[in-house]
Amino acid sequence: MSALLEVDGLEVDYGTARALDGADLRVAAGEAVGVVGESGSGKSTLGAAIGRLLPRQAVVAAGTVRVAGEPVLDLPPAALRRLRRQRLGFVFQDPIASLDPTMKVGAQLRLVLRAHGRESPGGRDGGRGGGDVAFHLERVRLDDPRVAAAYPHQLSGGMAQRVAIALAMAASPELLVADEPTASLDSQVREEVLNVVFALARQAGTSIVWLSHDLPAVARRCDRVAVMYAGRVVESGPAADVLGDPVHPYTAALARSAPAVAVPGVRLEPVPGRPPVLTGPSPGCAFAPRCPFAEDRCATERPEPVRVGAKDVLCHRAAELEVIA
Amino acid sequence: MKETAGEKETAGVKGVKGRRPRQRLDPLSLTGLGCLLLLVLVALGSLVHAGGDPDAIVGPRLRPPGPGWWLGTDNLGRSMLPRVMEGVGTTLLLSSAAVLVTAALSAGFGILAGYRGGYLNELIMRVVELLYSFPAIVLAILVAAVAGPGQLAAVASIVLVTIPLMTRLVRAAAVAVAERDYVTAAAISGAGLPRILGRHVLPNVAGTIAVQGTYALSVGISVEGGLSFLGFGVQPPQASLGVLIRQGGTYMMAAPWLIIGPGVVLVLAILSINVLGDGLRDRFEPRETRSLI
Amino acid sequence: MRLLLWWAGRALSSAVTLLGISVLIFAALRLMPGGFAETILGPFATPAQKAELAARYGLDQSVFAQYGHWLAAVGTGDFGTSMISRQPVAAELWARLPVTGRLTLFAVAAAVLAGVPLGVLTALRARPGGGGAAGRLLSGLGVSVPEFALGSLVVFVVSRYGLQTSGYLLPAAVLSIFAISATARTTRDAVLNVLVEPHVTAAVARGETPWFIVRHHILRNAAGPVLTLTATITAYLLGGALIVEYLFNLPGIGSYVVQAVGRRDYAVVQAGVLLAATVFIVMNVLIDLLVGLVDPRLGRRA
Numbered sequence: 001m002s003a004l005l006e007v008d009g010l011e012v013d014y015g016t017a018r019a020l021d022g023a024d025l026r027v028a029a030g031e032a033v034g035v036v037g038e039s040g041s042g043k044s045t046l047g048a049a050i051g052r053l054l055p056r057q058a059v060v061a062a063g064t065v066r067v068a069g070e071p072v073l074d075l076p077p078a079a080l081r082r083l084r085r086q087r088l089g090f091v092f093q094d095p096i097a098s099l100d101p102t103m104k105v106g107a108q109l110r111l112v113l114r115a116h117g118r119e120s121p122g123g124r125d126g127g128r129g130g131g132d133v134a135f136h137l138e139r140v141r142l143d144d145p146r147v148a149a150a151y152p153h154q155l156s157g158g159m160a161q162r163v164a165i166a167l168a169m170a171a172s173p174e175l176l177v178a179d180e181p182t183a184s185l186d187s188q189v190r191e192e193v194l195n196v197v198f199a200l201a202r203q204a205g206t207s208i209v210w211l212s213h214d215l216p217a218v219a220r221r222c223d224r225v226a227v228m229y230a231g232r233v234v235e236s237g238p239a240a241d242v243l244g245d246p247v248h249p250y251t252a253a254l255a256r257s258a259p260a261v262a263v264p265g266v267r268l269e270p271v272p273g274r275p276p277v278l279t280g281p282s283p284g285c286a287f288a289p290r291c292p293f294a295e296d297r298c299a300t301e302r303p304e305p306v307r308v309g310a311k312d313v314l315c316h317r318a319a320e321l322e323v324i325a
Numbered sequence: 326m327k328e329t330a331g332e333k334e335t336a337g338v339k340g341v342k343g344r345r346p347r348q349r350l351d352p353l354s355l356t357g358l359g360c361l362l363l364l365v366l367v368a369l370g371s372l373v374h375a376g377g378d379p380d381a382i383v384g385p386r387l388r389p390p391g392p393g394w395w396l397g398t399d400n401l402g403r404s405m406l407p408r409v410m411e412g413v414g415t416t417l418l419l420s421s422a423a424v425l426v427t428a429a430l431s432a433g434f435g436i437l438a439g440y441r442g443g444y445l446n447e448l449i450m451r452v453v454e455l456l457y458s459f460p461a462i463v464l465a466i467l468v469a470a471v472a473g474p475g476q477l478a479a480v481a482s483i484v485l486v487t488i489p490l491m492t493r494l495v496r497a498a499a500v501a502v503a504e505r506d507y508v509t510a511a512a513i514s515g516a517g518l519p520r521i522l523g524r525h526v527l528p529n530v531a532g533t534i535a536v537q538g539t540y541a542l543s544v545g546i547s548v549e550g551g552l553s554f555l556g557f558g559v560q561p562p563q564a565s566l567g568v569l570i571r572q573g574g575t576y577m578m579a580a581p582w583l584i585i586g587p588g589v590v591l592v593l594a595i596l597s598i599n600v601l602g603d604g605l606r607d608r609f610e611p612r613e614t615r616s617l618i
Numbered sequence: 619m620r621l622l623l624w625w626a627g628r629a630l631s632s633a634v635t636l637l638g639i640s641v642l643i644f645a646a647l648r649l650m651p652g653g654f655a656e657t658i659l660g661p662f663a664t665p666a667q668k669a670e671l672a673a674r675y676g677l678d679q680s681v682f683a684q685y686g687h688w689l690a691a692v693g694t695g696d697f698g699t700s701m702i703s704r705q706p707v708a709a710e711l712w713a714r715l716p717v718t719g720r721l722t723l724f725a726v727a728a729a730v731l732a733g734v735p736l737g738v739l740t741a742l743r744a745r746p747g748g749g750g751a752a753g754r755l756l757s758g759l760g761v762s763v764p765e766f767a768l769g770s771l772v773v774f775v776v777s778r779y780g781l782q783t784s785g786y787l788l789p790a791a792v793l794s795i796f797a798i799s800a801t802a803r804t805t806r807d808a809v810l811n812v813l814v815e816p817h818v819t820a821a822v823a824r825g826e827t828p829w830f831i832v833r834h835h836i837l838r839n840a841a842g843p844v845l846t847l848t849a850t851i852t853a854y855l856l857g858g859a860l861i862v863e864y865l866f867n868l869p870g871i872g873s874y875v876v877q878a879v880g881r882r883d884y885a886v887v888q889a890g891v892l893l894a895a896t897v898f899i900v901m902n903v904l905i906d907l908l909v910g911l912v913d914p915r916l917g918r919r920a
Binding site: 462 | 634635638639642643646649742744745751754755758759761762763764765766767770771773774777778810813814818819822828831832853854855856857858860861864875876879880884887890891894895898899902
C-alpha cells in the first residue's frame with residue numbers, strides 16, 4: 001500500500017548550509033502526523049519541499065518526494081500546479097501576511113473558488129457572492145458576515161488564520177501542511193484554531209502534516225509523530241508511543257524538558273549543548289556530541305532507521321535503548 | 326555521563342561553525358567600479374596634463390581624430406583629448422564634492438529627524454519636501470539665477486537636488502534602528518546621545534548612505550552636465566563634460582567628434598556609477614528571490 | 619469616507635508646501651543681484667516705472683507686506699511682464715502650454731505603457747546572482763543617458779542624414795527613454811518586493827498560474843510604489859522637457875524659461891519655476907488619492 005506522502009532521503013542545501021540531511025516521512029491517507037523539531041531542525045524546509053515551495057537559493061541534493069505517487073520534485077510546471085491545486089493545501093505561520101492585503105477577505109475566497117470551478121452557477125446572491133463564500137467561512141467557524149467584507153489587516157490573528165485555513169481547504173485537498181500555524185497566536189485562540197483545523201480535516205478526510213516545536217501538544221492531537229533533529233527524522237511512530245515511551249535519546253530529552261510535563265518540585269532538565277549547523281552531510285549521528293549514550297561509531301557512521309515495536313528510530317543503539325528506557 | 330556530554334558538544338560533528346560565504350559584487354558591478362576607477366585615473370592625469378595642455382593650440386581647427394590629436398581638434402585648434410580629460414576631472418570633482426556635502430548634511434539631518442522625532446522631524450521633513458517638489462534642472466536654474474552661473478552654482482544645485490531623497494532614506498533607516506531593542510537598552514543604561522548615534526545608529530545607516538550616495542553621484546553628474554550645457558554651470562574656458570558638449574554642439578555638423586568624445590565619456594561615467602550602485606545595493610540589502618513556478 | 623479625510627489632510631499639507639515654495643521663490647527673487655525693481659523690470663527701467671512698481675509691490679513696506687502683495691498678484695494670475703517681450707508672462711505661458719503638455723504627457727504615457735510591463739518581466743526573470751542582466755543593463759543604460767546628451771546625438775543624426783522628422787516625435791522619444799527606463803527599474807523593484815511576500819507564496823502553494831498571480835495579486839500590491847514613481851517621473855520630465863525643447867527648438871514653456879534665464883528675464887523665470895512646482899505638487903496629491911484607493915492599508919488614519 002503506498003502512502004499519500006512519501007519522503008525518502010531528502011537532502012536540501014541553502015548554499016553551504018544544509019537544512020535537510022536525509023529526511024524520511026510517510027503519511028497515509030486520512031492520517032494526522034505531527035512533525036516536531038526545534039528551530040533549525042529542518043521542519044519548515046521539509047514542509048515547503050512537499051509542495052516544492054523552496055526559495056530559489058535552495059538546492060535539492062538528493063532524495064525524493066512523492067504525493068499520491070507523483071514525484072513532486074520532477075514534475076513539469078503545469079503538472080506541479082495541478083498537483084498543488086488538487087491535492088495539497090498549505091497554512092503558514094503568519095496569518096495576516098499570508099492573505100493579500102489589497103483584497104477583501106470575501107473577494108479572495110471568491111477568487112480561489114472561481115479558480116477551482118467550485119462556485120455554483122447561481123451562487124452570486126446578495127452581490128457579495130454570498131452562497132459559497134459564506135459556506136466556506138462557516139466551515140471555519142467565522143459566522144459573522146462582516147468578515148467577508150473586511151480587509152486582512154482588520155482581522156485578528158486567529159480570524160485571519162481561519163480565513164487562511166478556509167482558503168487552503170477550499171479545494172478539498174488530500175494533504176494539508178500546516179507550518180506552525182499557531183505560533184503567533186494567543187494560547188486560547190490557539191486551541192480554537194487547532195480545533196477548526198482538525199475537525200475540518202477529519203470531516204473532509206484530509207491528511208494533516210503539522211509542523212511544530214511543541215511535542216506534547218502534537219502528541220495529543222495527532223495519530224503519528226515524527227521528531228526531527230539536524231535535518232533528519234530521528235524517531236517516528238504512533239503519537240502516544242513516541243511521547244510516552246521514547247527510544248531515541250533526543251526524543252527522550254525533549255519529552256523530559258517540555259514545560260507541559262513538568263512536575264512541581266522536580267527540576268526540568270534542558271538538553272545540554274546546541275544543535276549543529278551543518279555544511280554538508282553529517283558524517284555520523286548529528287546528536288552524538290550531546291548524547292549520553294554515544295559510542296565511538298556514533299560519530300563516524302550514519303545511523304539507519306531501526307524498527308522498534310511500532311516506531312522507526314534513527315539510532316545505532318535503538319534496540320538496547322528501548323529496553324533501558 | 327551528562328557532564329562529558331556537555332563538553333563534547335562541538336566535537337565530532339563536521340561543520341559546526343558553518344561560515345557564511347563572503348559576499349562579493351557581481352561581475353557587472355565590478356566592471357562599473359573598474360570603469361569608474363579608470364575615469365578617476367584620467368581625471369588625475371589631467372591635473373598633470375598627461376594628455377596635453379587643454380588650452381594649448383596644437384594644430385589646425387576642426388580636424389578629425391588622428392596622430393597628434395587623438396580625439397580631434399576643436400574650433401580653436403585645441404586637442405580634444407586633454408580637454409575631455411579636463412572635463413572628466415572637473416565634472417567628477419564638482420559632483421563628488423557636492424555628494425560629500427550632501428552625505429554629511431543628510432546623515433546629520435536624517436539621523437536627527439529619525440531618532441529624535443518631534444517637531445524637529447517635522448521641520449526637517451517639510452524643508453526636504455519643499456526642495457523635492459522642484460524638478461532637478463529647474464531647481465538648478467533657480468540656484469544659478471540667484472548665485473550667478475559658475476562652479477558654485479553647480480555644486481550648490483547638486484547638493485540641493487540630492488539632499489531630499491537621501492535625507493528621507495537616512496531618516497527611515499534611523500527610525501528603523503531607533504525602534505530596535507538594543508538601542509533602547511543602550512539608552513536606558515545611560516549611554517549618551519553621541520555614543521548611541523555613533524555606535525548604533527550610524528553603522529546601520531552607513532549602508533544606505535553608501536548606496537544612495539552612489540546614485541546621488543550619478544544624479545550630480547547629470548545635473549552638472551545639464552546646467553553647464555545650458556550655460557549656467559561651469560563657465561569656459563574651464564571645461565566640464567557639459568560645457569564641452571555645449572561647445573561641440575555649435576560645430577556638430579562639421580565635426581561630430583566634438584560631442585561624441587565627451588558624450589560617450591559622460592554616459593560611461595553615469596552608467597558605471599549606476600551599475601555600481603545597483604551592485605552595492607544588492608550587496609548591502611540583499612533580497613530573496615522567488616519563482617512563481 | 620476615511621480615505622477622503624486622510625486625503626484631505628494630505629491635500630492641505632501640500633497646500634502648505636506650496637506656500638513654502640512660494641516663499642522660497644520670493645526669497646530667491648529678492649536675493650538676485652540687481653535689486654528687486656531691476657529684476658522685474660530690467661536694467662532699462664525708467665524712474666517712473668520703478669515708482670509704479672514700488673507702489674504696486676509695496677517696496678517701501680516691510681518684507682512681509684511685500685510678500686503678501688506678491689502672493690496676491692501671483693494668486694490672481696499676474697506673473698508680471700516679460701522684460702524682453704513686454705507681454706504679460708501669464709499669457710505667454712498659456713500660449714506655450716500645449717507644446718510642453720503634449721511632450722510630457724506622451725513621455726508619461728510611454729513610461730507607463732512600456733515601462734511597467736518591462737519592469738514586471740525583468741522582475742519575474744530575476745535570479746539570485748544576477749539573472750535578467752540584459753534587462754538590467756538596458757534599463758540602466760536608459761537612465762544613464764541625460765537628455766541633453768541623447769538629444770544632441772539625435773539632433774546630430776537627424777541633421778547629418780537629413781531625416782524628416784514630424785515636430786514632436788523625436789523630442790518626445792528622447793524624453794521617453796529615461797521615463798521608460800526609470801519606470802521599468804522601479805516597477806522591477808516593487809514587483810521583487812511583492813514576490814517574496816508570504817501571500818504570494820500562499821498563492822503559488824494553491825497552484826495558481828504565474829499569470830493569474832501577477833494579474834490578481836502582484837499588480838495591485840506593486841501599484842503603490844509605481845504610482846508614486848509616476849509623480850516623481852513627471853517632475854523629472856518637466857525638467858527634461860526644458861532641455862529637449864531648447865535642443866529641438868520647440869516653442870514650449872521650457873525653452874521660454876531657458877531663454878529667459880539667459881536674458882535675465884526673471885519675471886519669466888519666477889513664473890516657470892512656480893508653475894513647475896505647482897504641477898508636481900498637484901500631481902502628487904492626485905497620485906496620493908489613487909494610491910489610497912489601491913492599497914487599503916494606507917487609507918486609514920495612523
